[in-house]
Amino acid sequence: MTNTTLKKISEVLGVSISTVSRALKNHPDISEKTKAKVVELAQTLDYEPNANAIHLRTNNSNLFGLLVPTISNFFYDSFIAAIEEDCRQQGYSLIILQSGDDPLVEATNLKILRQNRVSGVFACITPSTKNMQPFQKMYDMGIPVVFFDKVPDLANCNRVCVADAAAASLAANALNQTAIKRVLAIFGNPAMSITKKRILGFSHTLQSSTLCHITYAHHSEEALAITTQHLATDPIPDALFCMSDEILTGAMKAIQMAGLLIPQQIKIITISNGFFPNLYHPSITYVETSGYRLGKLAFSKMMTCLSGDTNTAELTLPCTLVQGGSI
Amino acid sequence: MTNTTLKKISEVLGVSISTVSRALKNHPDISEKTKAKVVELAQTLDYEPNANAIHLRTNNSNLFGLLVPTISNFFYDSFIAAIEEDCRQQGYSLIILQSGDDPLVEATNLKILRQNRVSGVFACITPSTKNMQPFQKMYDMGIPVVFFDKVPDLANCNRVCVADAAAASLAANALNQTAIKRVLAIFGNPAMSITKKRILGFSHTLQSSTLCHITYAHHSEEALAITTQHLATDPIPDALFCMSDEILTGAMKAIQMAGLLIPQQIKIITISNGFFPNLYHPSITYVETSGYRLGKLAFSKMMTCLSGDTNTAELTLPCTLVQGGSI
DNA sequence: AACATTTTCGCAAACGTTTGCGGTAGGTTT
DNA sequence: AAACCTACCGCAAACGTTTGCGAAAATGTT
Known part of the structure; x- marks a missing residue:
């Protein structure tokens, strides 16, 4: 079963590819009649836009990267859950990579994210990470990085931490x-x-x-x-x-x-x-110190970065005492 | 800072794009001298191949999708960790999506994965999932699906479970x-x-x-x-x-x-x-019942699927008694 | 009927790669 | 000197989209 593309739809309908493309995104240039035809055929043919082609053309991957020492952790899993929630809600997807406390793996993971042209990176650095060069490279490429939890001591970077x-x-x-x-x-x-x-x-x-x-x-x-x-x-x-x-x-x-x-x-x-x-x-x-709330905070900071805000900040999450019976 | 591409390298060196491409992947058609020149320039220019372009051209995303009710779980996090490990080792990346026990979200998540033309999907279905149609669609597109833990009652699908x-x-x-x-x-x-x-x-x-x-x-x-x-x-x-x-x-x-x-x-x-x-x-x-080991098993099954093995199977993970002091 | 305007659509380039095929230069064999 | 290899490289198409611009068709205006 071969994938259906704009081209295929256009051939069946006898219209141009651009017309199909515009019809599917409800462009005002296209008549209602044509739109209806296109949309219907697209549905019956199970058309699914090729994300890679879109990303290539628009130079916008709608993809975030998440770098973490390990997923199975007391804290990170809820952070990840929060980030994923917001991602999906905003039409982003999430690539998750573990560095396993190895700075080398961390560096190659960053390379993977660069090659995938992610829109932004959430990163929790390993304790032994000394060389900030790979992260700097992200910045040079215009990819915002939001550090969380374990953050570097650098001055001008975005950090969200618990207080x-x-x-x-x-x-x-x-x-x-x-x-x-x-x-x-x-x-x-x-x-x-x-x-x-x-x-x-x-x-x-x-x-x-x-x-x-x-x-x-x-x-x-x-x-x-x-x-x-x-x-x-x-x-x-x-x-x-x-x-x-x-x-x-x-x-x-x-x-x-x-x-x-x-x-x-x-x-x-x-x-x-x-x-x-x-x-x-x-x-x-x-x-x-809620990992979930920290995730929400990190995501909102990421969004402001993407909307053009270039000045960096360190945000801290306020915390509260929860009474148990151990005192 | 604009991204460096094959084109840019080729222009600087006065060679063709194809030569640069071949030089970087050590193609025998290219002389050692040219290779050296290209590789060096690529390095100083921080060339990073555009994954989207590659995927589009080769029709192979090197991406796996992972569908899970929720990440923060007693069991799934270690499963995820195992999958991620193998992915990285084999040159794949991993997109993780949570369905939050909502079959509707599950369906849209599958759509996202299809649009990203993932090479395969690991899925743990929600308890309330009744309609297997979205999963069937993956199969129609030639995308293998390996179910784990919570698996459907369907006969001809790949399943890995604990015994x-x-x-x-x-x-x-x-x-x-x-x-x-x-x-x-x-x-x-x-x-x-x-x-x-x-x-x-x-x-x-x-x-x-x-x-x-x-x-x-x-x-x-x-x-x-x-x-x-x-x-x-x-x-x-x-x-x-x-x-x-x-x-x-x-x-x-x-x-x-x-x-x-x-x-x-x-x-x-x-x-x-x-x-x-x-x-x-x-x-x-x-x-x-090790989530980690189950992850390893699921990944290996996925690899056999990708290598052309079309017959489905239900694999079970043997389990052992671990003595504590509570008996 | 001639012109102006609006609606609707197609052309073609571009995004960054990969790859089959053909071509040139130099060397080797008859 | 003609013919043939071999080593090296470039052309161009293709992957599936998006989008600026121009053109045709339909409609409206005098």
């Missing part, structure tokens, strides 16, 4: 309301700017009378190990702060293993998308 | 090894074929002396409610079977609320991708 410092500060503030003495704070990879910001926000707000032990876990298992280790001390910390869902899940397993009662024996607070805190009983109190 | 009946049977068998009397089994939407298969596999294998109560939960919260309700009976069930991660998380919260000891007071087994069972302590014993 990292404010979120951590909010969590610290919640702890300040309680009568805790010793808090164990587990953060992520200390090389990432997101970690630095959260450390700053947390330690600046936590009242100085509280003893705070800051540790770093690169993944869930390490968070489990750290927590287990600190639960073996005497006295044990009476509160636990987790920077992310990944860390929370590790820490929570350690607490379950120790058989501690929450919040009587240990209080917990985390920064989260909201899903994991509700897996446990009591529900964990958390500062909400 | 649903076998997985449930494996779980029942594990329960048979223990001295339980009353088991509460929670399944998902009873209208889905995946549910029916698992029910059959489970109840056929469970030894008849065991009292089995079968219930249905459409989402996590309902699983929580059902479990809570059954934990209020006397005597309480001494074992719990969950059909999926979504149900497990709901049930587990109920068990935490009741403060029951696992496995002393209640035993638990589930069918899972493997992530959630390890969130708890003790780890939940589960029958593994």
Whole structure:
């Protein structure tokens, strides 16, 4: 079964290709009678415009690229879902690529997106990305890039982030309301700017009378190990702060293993998308940083970029404290 | 900054477009000297071939479509990750679309994929999809479709699934090894074929002396409610079977609320991708149905389709019991 | 009836590639 | 010196659209 094209329709109807093209997009130059004929035949012949030809001709791919370390993540999947929603609604499609925390893969992925002449790129860089040259090249080609979550330290680029410092500060503030003495704070990879910001926000707000032990876990298992280790001390910390869902899940397993009662024996607070805190009983109190809302924000920023706005901005998503029963 | 094309390179070098094209793909007709010149200039000019033009000319998009109810899911994200990996490795890109459990959106998504002349489609249909016409149209256009997880009941289509009946049977068998009397089994939407298969596999294998109560939960919260309700009976069930991660998380919260000891007071087994069972302590014993492995299987089936194999098949992924501490 | 205007349509170029085929230059064989 | 290879390269068509411009046909105006 060969594809039906404008040409084929034009031949059957005995009109020109341009007439068919215009008729199908309701161009005023074409008579109603001709339009009707064309539209009908197009329907019975199951005409589907060839996107590649259109993109080539119009130099507009209606395609966005999305670059992410990994899709299966506590946070990104909801971000992706939000972006995809808006894309479809606005007539765009979405190409998704994983970099797997490998800057080399990231670079080739960017090349793929360039070759597909995407209209814009959403990017969450890997922690080890140092060379911003590939991204710069996108910019040179006039392809807007909106960074999200893990963003580079560059000045003039578009970034949408959760309010990292404010979120951590909010969590610290919640702890300040309680009568805790010793808090164990587990953060992520200390090389990432997101970690630095959260450390700053947390330690600046936590009242100085509280003893705070800051540790770093690169993944869930390490968070489990750290927590287990600190639960073996005497006295044990009476509160636990987790920077992310990944860390929370590790820490929570350690607490379950120790058989501690929450919040009587240990209080917990985390920064989260909201899903994991509700897996446990009591529900964990958390500062909400919505991947879904961040996606919406990123998309709207992308749209303003495409409408010609050239000045870059760093947008932050406000966050709120969601009370669980862990404090 | 205007894009560099073959034409531009050819003009600078004073050769023809075809020579440039051939030089860049190392065609034997072109002399080494010319090749060197072309390749060098292409590099300094940052030449990036226009994928749209190539696809139009070669009628081959090197693009796959992926249709899924929702990205943020316990299972699909790892499936997607696997597909994306293989795609990148094989030089394909991936367009991902969510249908949001709406058959209408699903149909328009398929149209988008057709218009993009994708080389193939991976599809997980929504539970309410009745009309297979849009999928049939793909087939008519020569675009192979590989269904996964939620597959239609059609005979001649390509399907890759986890071994649903076998997985449930494996779980029942594990329960048979223990001295339980009353088991509460929670399944998902009873209208889905995946549910029916698992029910059959489970109840056929469970030894008849065991009292089995079968219930249905459409989402996590309902699983929580059902479990809570059954934990209020006397005597309480001494074992719990969950059909999926979504149900497990709901049930587990109920068990935490009741403060029951696992496995002393209640035993638990589930069918899972493997992530959630390890969130708890003790780890939940589960029958593994890997989204990642299913993705790999689906991709390899897709490749055989593209290489001309026209006969359809239903492939099932074998599953294994992973021992936790909940039995 | 001659002219002006409007409606309706077609021509052809362009987007950036790929590729079959033909052509030229130089060298090798008779 | 004629004939034949071989190595190298260019011409031009094609993929399926969009769109500026001009032309023909229909309609309206004096």
